[in-house]
Amino acid sequence: MTATIRVDLQLIADMVEPGTRALDVGCGDGSLLAYLVNFKRVDARGMELSQAGVNACVANGLSVIQGDADADLRDYPDDAFDYVILSQTLQATREPREVLRQMLRVGKHAIVSFPNFAHWQVRLRLVFGGRMPETPSLPYKWYDTPNIHLCSIDDFRALCRDMGVRVERAIVLNSTSRRIQMPPLLANLIGEQAVFMLRRD
Amino acid sequence: MLDDLTDAERKALAQCRHAVLGVERPLRLDCGVDLGPYRVAYQTYGTLNAAKSNAVLICHPLTCDQFVAERHPVTGKEGWWDSLVGPGKVLDPAHYYIICVNVLGHCMGTTGPLARDPATGEPWNLRFPVVTIGDMVRAQAALLDHLGIPDLFCVIGGSMGGMQVLEWAATYPSRVFSAVPIACAAHHSAQNIAFHEVGRQAIMADPEWKGGDYRLHQTVPARGLAVARMTAHITYLSEQALQRKFGRALQDRNVLGFSFDADFQVESYLRHQGSTFVDRFDANSYLYITRAMDYFDLAGANGGVLANAFKGTPTRFCLMSFTSDWLFPTRESREVVHALNAAAANVSFVEVESDKGHDAFLLDEPEMFRTLSGFLKGAAAVRGLGAVS
Numbered sequence: 001m002t003a004t005i006r007v008d009l010q011l012i013a014d015m016v017e018p019g020t021r022a023l024d025v026g027c028g029d030g031s032l033l034a035y036l037v038n039f040k041r042v043d044a045r046g047m048e049l050s051q052a053g054v055n056a057c058v059a060n061g062l063s064v065i066q067g068d069a070d071a072d073l074r075d076y077p078d079d080a081f082d083y084v085i086l087s088q089t090l091q092a093t094r095e096p097r098e099v100l101r102q103m104l105r106v107g108k109h110a111i112v113s114f115p116n117f118a119h120w121q122v123r124l125r126l127v128f129g130g131r132m133p134e135t136p137s138l139p140y141k142w143y144d145t146p147n148i149h150l151c152s153i154d155d156f157r158a159l160c161r162d163m164g165v166r167v168e169r170a171i172v173l174n175s176t177s178r179r180i181q182m183p184p185l186l187a188n189l190i191g192e193q194a195v196f197m198l199r200r201d
Numbered sequence: 202m203l204d205d206l207t208d209a210e211r212k213a214l215a216q217c218r219h220a221v222l223g224v225e226r227p228l229r230l231d232c233g234v235d236l237g238p239y240r241v242a243y244q245t246y247g248t249l250n251a252a253k254s255n256a257v258l259i260c261h262p263l264t265c266d267q268f269v270a271e272r273h274p275v276t277g278k279e280g281w282w283d284s285l286v287g288p289g290k291v292l293d294p295a296h297y298y299i300i301c302v303n304v305l306g307h308c309m310g311t312t313g314p315l316a317r318d319p320a321t322g323e324p325w326n327l328r329f330p331v332v333t334i335g336d337m338v339r340a341q342a343a344l345l346d347h348l349g350i351p352d353l354f355c356v357i358g359g360s361m362g363g364m365q366v367l368e369w370a371a372t373y374p375s376r377v378f379s380a381v382p383i384a385c386a387a388h389h390s391a392q393n394i395a396f397h398e399v400g401r402q403a404i405m406a407d408p409e410w411k412g413g414d415y416r417l418h419q420t421v422p423a424r425g426l427a428v429a430r431m432t433a434h435i436t437y438l439s440e441q442a443l444q445r446k447f448g449r450a451l452q453d454r455n456v457l458g459f460s461f462d463a464d465f466q467v468e469s470y471l472r473h474q475g476s477t478f479v480d481r482f483d484a485n486s487y488l489y490i491t492r493a494m495d496y497f498d499l500a501g502a503n504g505g506v507l508a509n510a511f512k513g514t515p516t517r518f519c520l521m522s523f524t525s526d527w528l529f530p531t532r533e534s535r536e537v538v539h540a541l542n543a544a545a546a547n548v549s550f551v552e553v554e555s556d557k558g559h560d561a562f563l564l565d566e567p568e569m570f571r572t573l574s575g576f577l578k579g580a581a582a583v584r585g586l587g588a589v590s
Contacts, residue, residue: 043547045547045548051552051554054549054550054551055551055553055568055571055572057549058519058549058551058572058575058576059571059572059574059575060575060579061575061576061578061579061580061582062549062575062579063517063547063548063549064549065538065542065548065549065550066550066551066552072539072542075539075542075543076542076543076545077543077544080545
């Protein structure tokens, strides 16, 4: 059992109060789930698109089902969880706005992390390279990327405003996964990814 | 009890435990009949711990029975879930007190159509009340009461066993810490009822069946039961498995016989399956047990909403299905998962890649064992059962 997880996952884990209920949508290999269960006594469940991922999670004693954010969140009743988590997956959903709405219906809080499409490297590659950007956090070719709904940090804030969702916390990380604290305009340029904690207003 | 046991029952009861229940308080069956006294035959492996927290109930499928992990007293074959239960296996008797109860209506020692009606002293035969999955589960719960086991660490079963697991979780949520329904559904589909009906009609069309009173006439509806088994057996396999095993290969010959003998290996195989089944299964029991499966509809019993069956459930669920199972396809397990999500239940669901069809749950499927082992380990940790393998 390792206590080390990806930086953005660690940030998410730090936002979750111990002893609560959480649903990790797109839980991958279950590393965040395992951390929440083992170190924070969280009643944590997962949902994962790949059957291989699900099977590996369940074989490790985690409660995970096969499903995806677009289709399967609507099964859950209102307020079923304290937290619904979506890490690095929002940009790959078909209807990000509806997914967010469902997350905030099912959970008291939603925690979302996503890559910032307005990061300076992305901007440079598009403006001066004239090609679709490929960066460490966006490693795909334009024709095989699962990321069909990319956004910038400011885009995401605008959506939250539009949906009447309260931003409880927003953490921006630079390309070395360090937290940066800057005015929004600059954060939207320097930040490579962001983690937001939201709740219904 | 006033039974003239069959040879099979005599051998079965000599090799397992049994209890006579419902003497004072009969079992109220879903059909409205009060059954009692009735006998429940069961087998156990391992020891109940002092806290009585390590009991695991295995629910057997249609044609298996309580002899899970030992040589069968009638057929002499290995236990039907030997791959899962035993020393060093996922369900190790060193850690768990494992119980398997022969279901109501069956023919391996538990009361069914073979027994005599205590009111008249006559053999029940077709006058035995039609039992349901719910009745089977209530009889099992009565046995646990009798044994002083308050709740179960896990209830596990495949196919009809999985139906019982779902029924257990829905009826006795506080007595089921974890539930593993495998290769099953919350109701029997029209197609499955149709196959069962073919089987039953084959039995009843056999002139030796004699309206169900064949023991009285000292006959055996062997042909009808064999055909029922042959039909059912096809549904347990996948097309790929049949193709891989037999293809169009001929049996003991190089050229077509231009007759209706078993030219093809697949025919010979099915005939063998049919004829050996007759030696270990009772035709009337087959009618009753298949009927119980047909009647199973957990949503129907809960106002048409399956999620209502699991409202507020504290049970941890792990469902499993197999990609090539067309009798209980993954879709039907997923329906149960959706209902459990709607009840915000703790649920895991794994679809195992296998080309072995419905029977996969009885076979050596490493992915199933890995899943189950991980799930049980997680559940045991929460239950405070200590280190289990």
